[in-house]
Structures are given as structure tokens and as C-alpha cells.
Amino acid sequence: MSARIVIPPRSGVAFGMRKGEILTVFDPMGCQVADLLAFCADDVREVISNGRTFDYEETIKLTSGNRLWSNRSRVLLNIIADSVGCHDFLLTPCSEATFQHFYPDQPIHRGCFGNLAEALAPFGVEPDAIPTAFNLFMNVPVSAETGRLEVLPPTSKAGDFIKLQAEQDCIIGLTACSAYASNGGSFKPIEYRIDVS
Numbered sequence: 542m543s544a545r546i547v548i549p550p551r552s553g554v555a556f557g558m559r560k561g562e563i564l565t566v567f568d569p570m571g572c573q574v575a576d577l578l579a580f581c582a583d584d585v586r587e588v589i590s591n592g593r594t595f596d597y598e599e600t601i602k603l604t605s606g607n608r609l610w611s612n613r614s615r616v617l618l619n620i621i622a623d624s625v626g627c628h629d630f631l632l633t634p635c636s637e638a639t640f641q642h643f644y645p646d647q648p649i650h651r652g653c654f655g656n657l658a659e660a661l662a663p664f665g666v667e668p669d670a671i672p673t674a675f676n677l678f679m680n681v682p683v684s685a686e687t688g689r690l691e692v693l694p695p696t697s698k699a700g701d702f703i704k705l706q707a708e709q710d711c712i713i714g715l716t717a718c719s720a721y722a723s724n725g726g727s728f729k730p731i732e733y734r735i736d737v738s
């Protein structure tokens with residue numbers, strides 16, 4: 542079993558993952574979101590798509606047994622275990638612009654978007670190619686009646702995790718989210734591990 546790698550608060554990383562390998566993302570302290578992106582390693586124009594995923598999985602509530610599909614209608618990742626069952630695939634990564642919009646009185650931060658753009662640049666991913674992330678542990682209830690969204694603190698507790706198995710060779714982007722509301726008002730680290738199945 543490989544060692545856990547720490548993503549410090551309000552930062553992000555990118556790394557390659559081979560088909561069949563298993564990525565486990567941990568919320569070590571609880572109540573912390575991690576934005577996840579997956580690109581096809583052979584051609585980074587192929588990337589996870591929330592629209593394709595909702596269409597094929599027939600739900601917006603994704604958990605164990607669900608698959609994350611690409612814009613080319615191929616499965617990139619399978620969710621094989623999930624101790625939380627509460628994630629979001631509706632909202633885009635937090636960014637300078639979203640800080641200006643939602644937190645005009647707080648210092649501007651480049652957010653998950655800026656962290657992902659820097660980490661993914663060496664893999665040939667342009668900022669404009671960054672799609673809606675699969676936001677691990679993010680709690681975004683949707684009113685069935687009105688469709689209104691809320692961003693509530695994550696329900697994840699210290700040590701909670703999600704496991705995703707690569708269906709293709711992938712480039713992964715992963716953050717410890719920087720936004721206030723998404724993380725219950727404080728910024729914690731995220732940890733991850735990659736294991737061969």
C-alpha cells in the first residue's frame with residue numbers, strides 16, 4: 542500500500558494515473574472539499590463531463606457504483622467505495638471571479654481554478670479547457686420544488702474517503718478547496734493515495 546500524500550490547505554496538484562490503479566482521496570480532518578478533474582492521458586481534450594455523467598448515470602447524486610464519463614462518452618473513473626455519499630458535480634471550481642462575486646470583502650484568492658490551471662499546465666491543459674470539477678465531499682442540495690441550490694458545509698467526518706478506479710490512463714487534477722462556504726468556513730488539507738488494484 543502506498544503512502545498518503547498531503548495537499549496543503551488552499552492548494553492543488555496534478556499527476557498521472559494508469560488504467561486499473563485506484564485513487565483514494567481522504568478528508569483527514571473532516572468538512573473539507575476536494576475538486577477532482579480527470580483528463581485522458583492520450584489526449585487531454587477528452588475530460589470528465591458532468592452532463593454526460595448525469596445522462597448515463599441517470600442521477601446527480603453520485604456514489605459507489607457510479608461512473609464518471611468523458612465528453613467523448615467513455616468512462617474515465619469508476620467510484621468503487623465512498624464513506625460519505627455526498628458530492629457535487631454541478632458547480633465550477635472556485636476562482637478569482639467567484640471570490641469577487643461571493644466574498645467581495647475578503648482577500649481575493651485564485652481558488653481551485655487557479656490551483657488546477659497551474660498544476661495541469663505541464664500536462665498541456667489550457668485554463669479554458671478546465672470543466673466543471675467533480676467536487677468531492679461538497680454538499681450542494683437542490684430543491685426538488687424550485688431548483689434552488691445551496692452550498693452547505695460538507696457532511697464528511699475526519700478520515701472519510703472516496704475510492705475511484707481508473708478505466709483509462711488519466712491525468713488527475715486534485716485540490717484542497719479554497720472557498721469559504723464550501724468548507725464550513727475553514728481551510729483544511731486533503732490527502733490522497735494511489736494503489737495498484
Ligand SMILES: [Zn+2]
Pocket residue numbers: 576634635652653654717718719720723
Ligand atoms: Zn474550490
